[in-house]
Amino acid sequence: MAAEKRRTGNNGDTAGSVCRECPAPCCRDITMLITRPRTRTEINEIAQYLHFDTATVFIRNGKWYLTFAGTCIYLSRDNLCRKYTTRPARCRRHNPPDCERFAPWYDMLISTPEEFEEYLRSAGRRKRSETAVKRRIPR
Ligand code: SF4
Ligand code: SF4
Numbered sequence: 001m002a003a004e005k006r007r008t009g010n011n012g013d014t015a016g017s018v019c020r021e022c023p024a025p026c027c028r029d030i031t032m033l034i035t036r037p038r039t040r041t042e043i044n045e046i047a048q049y050l051h052f053d054t055a056t057v058f059i060r061n062g063k064w065y066l067t068f069a070g071t072c073i074y075l076s077r078d079n080l081c082r083k084y085t086t087r088p089a090r091c092r093r094h095n096p097p098d099c100e101r102f103a104p105w106y107d108m109l110i111s112t113p114e115e116f117e118e119y120l121r122s123a124g125r126r127k128r129s130e131t132a133v134k135r136r137i138p139r
Contacts (some may be wrong), residue, residue: 018096018101019096020080022096022101024075024079025100026100026101027071027072027074027075028069029067029068029069030067030068030070031065031066032065032067034046034057034065036064037064043120046066046116047116047117048113049066050110050112050115050116054068054069055069056069056109056110057110057116058105058107058108058109059106059110060106061107
């Protein structure tokens with residue numbers, strides 16, 4: 001499981017006042033890139049993460065991510081980064097307008113094990129129907 005932290009250049013130099021006026025949702029969760037689950041064991045593992053009300057899974061551009069809600073200990077009460085000059089590289093790369101304040105950051109959001117099962121069922125139905133259409137196309 002590769003880790004990818006999706007974070008901000010909160011009150012960033014490229015952002016100017018945009019970040020300063022923002023409640024910094026990007027500093028209130030931690031996101032990891034995960035592999036798309038293929039086996040029942042991998043599916044069960046992700047379903048178990050979703051038992052926690054702090055966990056969500058989202059899919060964006062075909063990639064899967066696991067997110068845990070929580071506030072960075074370096075976020076100040078006025079929503080500014082208290083270690084701005086030494087903030088992590090991923091925080092430096094995360095800047096508006098490519099951030100959650102301006103656009104949805106997911107194509108599909110999954111918050112509970114039930115939503116996950118429903119997603120897998122409909123993905124399975126879509127795949128079966130695409131396979132059936134391909135079989136019907138004359139060669
Ligand atoms: S969500 Fe966007 S605008 Fe808000 S602090 Fe983070 S990077 Fe800046
Ligand atoms: S280090 Fe700073 S920019 Fe990075 S998540 Fe924490 S408060 Fe936000």
